[in-house]
Amino acid sequence: MQFHKYDVLIVGAGGAGMRAAIASATESGATSPRTAVLTKLYPTRSHTGAAQGGMCAALANVEEDNWEWHTFDTVKGGDYLTDQDAAEIMAKEAIDAVLDLEKMGLPFNRTEEGRIDQRRFGGHTRDHGKAAVRRSCYAADRTGHMILQTLYQTCVKHGIEFFNEFYVLDVVLTDTENGPVASGAIAYELATGEIHVFQAKSIVFATGGFGKVFKTTSNAHTLTGDGMGIYFRKGLPLEDMEFYQFHPTGLAGLGILLTEGARGEGAILRNESGERFMERYAPTIKDLAPRDIVARSMVLEVLEGRGAGPEKDYVFLDCTHLGEEVLETKLPDITEFARTYLGIDPVYEPVPVYPTAHYAMGGIPTNVDGEALRDNDTVLPGLYAAGEVACVSVHGSNRLGTNSLLDINVFGRRAGMAAARYAARSEHVELPDDAAETVEGMVQHLRTATGGERVADIRTELQQTMDSNAAVYRTEDTLKQALSDVHALKERYGRVAVQDKGKRFNTDLLEAVELGFLLDLAEALVTTALARKESRGGHAREDYPDRDDVNFMRHSMCYKLLPEQKEENAPLGLTGFTSDIRLDYKPVVFTRYEPMERKY
Amino acid sequence: MASPTPTDTAAHDTSQIPAPEGSITVTVRILRFNPEFDDEPHWESYDVPALPTDRVLNLLINIKSYVDGTLSFRRSCAHGICGSDAMQINGVNRLACKVLIKDLLAKGNKRTTISVAPIKGLPQMKDLYVDMEPFFEAFKAVKPYLIAYGNEPTHERIQSQADRERFDDTTKCILCACCTTSCPVFWSDGSYFGPAAIVNAHRFIFDSRDEGSEERLDILNDTEGVWRCRTTFNCTDACPRGIQVTKAIQEVKQALLFKRV
Incomplete structure (x- = not known):
């Protein structure tokens, strides 16, 4: 077992992690905190690189725009579950984030x-919904790739230390008289199988999402929710886990992402008969409605028999009118994906697409400085989270396209700065003697x-049941099926x-x-989805088709009961299944926008 | 777990791999090496079901999942943008997630055999895992980041569309190492910077916003720099992103010769 000591430890080297590292090392004002980044991959392999379409900021470079409109769109896009103070910070700081x-x-x-x-881009509008606005700053359809490369290049420039192919499997908490404090992390070194103990004053989790609970997903094989899983297993809460975004345009059958930027450039969704069906669902902004609305519409087209293909199980993304030049210069990568993986040339033929599991709106609850919360509002000192692993909540129940690249830059930076400043005013906390015991045992x-x-x-069975029972549309029955499957799979695990x-x-x-992490997170997702008896954003219940602000204008907080807690707290029995999950709720933060019916 | 047996197809029970309708059987030969058991690398073969639309990566995942869990390889995004799964497939460097079985099928009724080996010139650590550290060290050595002096502008720098286009090709690099490990000069002399590092130097040398070209050109003028390139074009053929790698190297050479960017 090896031992390391740092001031700031960052777990994950995607956009949020590297942006946090840069902020910690160069922008915090603290005297050069010793900063290290642990990643289970190499930094440039992170899935930020798969993001395509852009990063929104109201630069107003090409038409009138301002950050207040961006805030409104983010709140409305999230179906009013967005914490409005956080959304305002994100939209305001977006401009500097792009310029940085x-x-x-x-x-x-x-x-x-x-x-x-x-x-x-979808859901981004001029003057509170009047028309689509040009807000997404982009680099062809490889904006995420450019962000990942640029942040890595900047890390190299500043000599930031990386531990590549180190899997963080646990966070260490030390009990103090003021409650638990984060004191380190335990990592498994892939090359040697050795366990490493990292002591740090502050730790930033930036480990990304958990798309691999689903079969059809745009996510990488490595997106297994490790950071969320670690947190959850400590008996700490995960927020809004039922809200999982399905990106409308995955390559049919494969799930590979085709950017919404295609529709931003004018591409159109069509059903089997060639009808532009989004005109019926979102008459004003049509194909550029937010993702939850487009994904639901596509599924309805298929369920009602208007799907295309031999099984009538997909719709088309029609780019043929855009012309070869636009496709080759502004959308080159997705053009190549369609050619490589489906043998279809988007210049001449419409591309078969269907919603693909894409993004977790929920995750580790944090405040706007990335500080992790151990209940509705108590900070867990020393622990921070940013990016998809976190829930600030700027995305509410449905994230707008481009707001994830924005989120990682704005809140990655804020978490990195806060972590470095905390480290500057704190001492290392002693690690418990048995710090590595859990990981060693596992x-x-x-x-x-x-x-x-x-x-x-x-x-495979987990992914199948999640695709069948907990995807775009859900009901009490399908969710109960999913929960019972997950429980059976956990038992087999x-x-x-x-x-x-x-x-x-x-x-x-x-x-x-x-x-193991995937199973825990699937259980959290399905349990919170069962309890939310309404439809809102990325959570669509066929049996409760309307939004219910009276009962459900609130964030879900999902806790795993630790063995010692089980006796005191009987399982809720929400579903008739014994469960070791406890649910709580947290109010949404409102500043200037009253909830309204969501029409586009 | 018994140590892996030498090449012997019959020894591998591949019957547990799900065989979807329409699949055919192909033979995957893998140059395997487990330092905990083996003195040297050896080939092993697996007869596995494959759909024409499968990626080579799918087959490797199936072998790992259902035949031999010790088979080790890097993979992440599975659609050609993370650069994890560079390997030699039938002797040429490719990303396993970008090669479809339909493009490898043998003519007529012959059984298709697909050979998979680690990329060359970097130490083989276990199966398809190679040591990537020398590769990233060469990358870091060319100062692969924007160098700009003076005060930062308050707004964005202005860059014309033509100036942006000038270095577009080399911004596509995903650092997969397909190019560098296809280069005969790199194979014989591991201290050569290699194509990927030069591509990333090019990306900044020809960026109108950058002021570090001279520093980088000095580095690449070194004995292990661009002059080692023999314009074999292996690198250009190997690049999964379609970057004109050899052309980029030539442009760096010309910049050195004519002191012109």
Whole structure:
């Protein structure tokens, strides 16, 4: 076991993690805190690189715009579950966030005057919904790639220290007279199988989402919700887990993302008969309605028999009228994805698409400085979260396109600064003697387990039940089915065995660990979804089709009961299943926008 | 777990791999090496079901999931943008998630065999895992970041569309190492910067906002720099992003010769 000591420890090297690292090392004003970044990949492999369409900021480079309109769109896009103070901060700081990236060297597309170019994106409008507005700053359809590369380049420039292929499997909390304080993290080094203990004054979780609970997803294989899972297992809350975004345009059957920027450039969704069906669902902004509305509309088209293809199970994204030049210069990557993976050339043919699991609106609850919360409002000192792993909540029940690249930059920076400043005024907290015990036990158990269950079987069945029962549309019955499946799979997971018993690059073992996180998060998602008897944003209940502000204008807080808590708190029995999950609720923050009916 | 047996197709029970309708059987040969058991790398073969639309990566995942959990390889995004799964597929460097089985099928009724080996020139650590550190060290050595002196502008820098276009091609690099590890010069001399590092230097040398070209050109004028390039074009062929790698290297050479960016 190796031991390391840092001031600020950042877990995850995607956009949020690296933006936090840069802020911690160079912008915090604190005297050069020792900052290290741990990533289970290499930094440039992170899934920020898969983001395509852009990052919104009211620069008003190409038409009138202002950050207040952006705030309103974010709140309305989130179906009024968005915390309005946080949304305002994000929209206001968006402008500097984009300019900071440009100054770091990000190669944005340019206008004829040489300024950062902007394009339309779903749900982003002029003057509170009057028409689509050009707000998304972009670099072709590889904006996320450029952000990831630029942030990594900037980290190299500042000599930020990375531990690559280190899997963080636990966070260490030390009990003090003022309650628990974060004191370190435990990592597993892929190359050697060695356990490393990192002591730090502050720790920023930036580990991304958990799209791999679903079968059809735009997410990478590595998006297994490790950070959320670690937090949840400590008995700490996850917020708004039922809100999972399905991106409308995944390549049919594969889930590979085709950017909303395509529709921003004028592409149109059509059903089997060629009808532009979004005119019926969102008469004003049509194909540029927010993702929850477009995804639901697409599923309805298919359910009502207007889908295309031999199984009538997808719709078309029609780019043929955009012309080869627009596709090759502004949308080159998605053009290539369609050609490579479906053998379809978007220049000449419409592309089969269907919603794909894309983004977790929920996650570790934080305040606007990225400080993690251990209940509705108590800060857990020393622990921070930013990016998809966190829930600020700026996205409410449905995130607008481009607001994730914005979120990682704005709140990655804020978390990094806050973490560095906290480190500057704090001492290292002593680690408990048994700090690494949980991880050692988990690894040792998996290395020696002899049960008959296979990781791939449990994972496949989990993904199938989540796709069938907890995707775009949900009902009491489907969610109960999903919950009972997840419980059965968790039981089988107890008998899982891995074949690779070795120390070197043992991804067999780590896939088993990751599956454990996925199962816990699936249970949290389904349990909160069952309890939310309304339809709002990314959570659509066929049996409760309307938004219910009287009973559900509130964030869900989901806790896993620790063994010692179980006796005192009987399971809620929400569903007739025994569960070790406790639910609580938290009010939404309102500043200037009253909830209204959501029409586009 | 017994140590892996030498090449012997019959020894691998692949019957647990789900075989969807329309799948055919292909043979995947993998250059395997587990330092905890093996003295040196050896080939093993697996007869596995495959759909024409499968990616090579799908087959590797199935072998790992249902036949031998010790098979180790990097992968993440699975659609060609993260650069994790660079490997030699039938002798050429490719991303396993961008090669479809339909493009590898043998002619006529012959059984298709797909050979998979780690990228060359970096130490093989286990199966398809190579040590990426030397690759990233070369990248870092060319100062792959914007260098600008003087006060920062309050708003964005102005850059014309033509100036932005000038370095567009080399901004696409995902640092997968397909190019560098396809280069014969890199194979014989690991201290050569290699194509990927030069591509990333190019990305900044030709960026009108950058003021660090001279520093970078000095670095690349070194004995291990651009002059080692023999314009074999392997790198251009290997690039999964379609970057004109050799052309970029030539442009850096010309900038050095004519002191002109």
